[in-house]
């Protein structure tokens with residue numbers, strides 16, 4: 182391994198290869214502190230050509246490669262296993278914005294660009310890059326693409342997949358696929374970029390992307406709403422969509438337990454409405470028209486919803502600071518849960534029409550089975566996607582003699598209902614290592630065999646992000 186280290190330094194320079202334990206520490210542990218891995222070193226190339234050279238060298242010597250972006254994966258996808266003797270290939274030094282083409286509504290960026298930087302670069306030319314999520318200050322475009330990240334803008338603008346026009350990828354054999362096209366139409370055989378969107382580092386290294394930009398809304402209105410129940414929240418969503426159409430850009434839900442947990446563990450935040458109300462929605466409306474007209478339409482709609490008994494209260498942000506404060510609460514939920522206890526997390530999606538049934542069936546069943554468990558729910562209701570957490574206090578968790586058996590039982594219960602309702606056990610976070618057993622259980626043999634065939638065709642020696650995503 183000393184030889185490998187020396188040859189990597191020879192290829193990319195000393196400062197690009199990290200090998201000391203304290204240097205490796207932030208790269209081998211995941212963001213929730215649930216997985217701790219090992220690696221020979223971290224390599225941080227500065228160009229696509231350097232990535233290709235590193236890949237060739239590692240593959241020639243059968244060294245596993247762990248692609249890594251911002252390391253914000255919530256399913257253990259971005260860190261190696263304990264005992265792994267491979268290389269972490271970090272894109273963090275590839276942060277150039279290569280081109281912004283405002284007339285074409287597109288931007289070409291290197292994979293290591295942090296999502297928030299890309300959002301800002303779009304605004305600088307009067308455009309909008311719509312993918313937005315709690316980790317946007319540290320997750321990278323390459324990681325977003327490799328996980329097909331969702332977030333809060335999916336309702337209006339789609340997942341990352343819908344916002345990728347072209348890709349540049351270093352394939353597992355070290356060749357560079359140059360697919361950085363900025364076209365909306367191009368029916369010339371298989372659309373290969375889709376193979377790499379959501380590939381979770383199994384099929385090569387994404388080194389750059391051309392992304393779709395959108396018009397920049399000049400007016401944004403955020404509203405904090407308190408529907409009387411989850412059923413009322415779903416009905417309200419339909420009403421807002423019918424009335425405001427694509428101007429509705431986000432419809433985020435959380436239950437009282439999630440809001441209270443966030444207020445308790447993330448000091449300095451204030452709920453716009455009584456936090457004891459059972460459900461809370463953060464809705465955002467965006468448009469290029471005048472704010473006064475939009476505000477009137479929204480307020481009329483909310484007034485009717487209150488009269489009809491769907492909403493018990495509502496608050497429309499009256500300035501940018503109030504709007505930002507609402508979003509801060511929404512973006513703090515993951516950190517708050519981490520502080521509050523040990524959560525058994527689920528990132529599920531069901532058809533929107535089945536969301537209420539899911540909540541009514543799963544919450545009470547878990548409460549009956551595990552005394553003291555707290556059901557904490559937050560999610561992108563407009564997409565049918567809930568982050569559903571069975572939260573235990575640290576004391577309760579430590580008292581379990583077999584915590585893995587608890588996780589398995591909770592998963593079985595939740596995913597069983599999800600499957601009955603025609604849903605998915607991973608809506609946007611991906612599979613990583615966390616959901617390998619569910620892949621085996623819920624994906625058909627036909628799907629798994631196809632995935633194995635594709636993986637084997639590109640990475641016959643199984644060196645890229647080994648033993649993740651596809652169960653053997």
Ligand SMILES: Cc1cc2nc3c(=O)[nH]c(=O)nc-3n(C[C@H](O)[C@H](O)[C@H](O)COP(=O)(O)OP(=O)(O)OC[C@H]3O[C@@H](n4cnc5c(N)ncnc54)[C@H](O)[C@@H]3O)c2cc1C
Pocket residue numbers: 212247248249250251252253254255258259272292313314315316319320321322323324325326327328329330331332333381382383385386387388515516609610613646
């Ligand atoms: C607070 C918080 C909020 C979050 N909210 C959301 C949310 O709303 N929606 C959502 O979808 N996710 C969310 N996430 C999860 C996470 O941020 C996303 O999955 C994100 O897209 C990961 O990007 P990353 O750069 O951190 O990738 P990493 O975590 O580094 O890697 C993720 C996967 O992509 C692979 N990968 C990374 N870069 C490359 C590359 N250049 N080429 C090939 N493979 C690569 C890795 O091997 C790994 O399998 C959240 C996470 C946190 C901590």
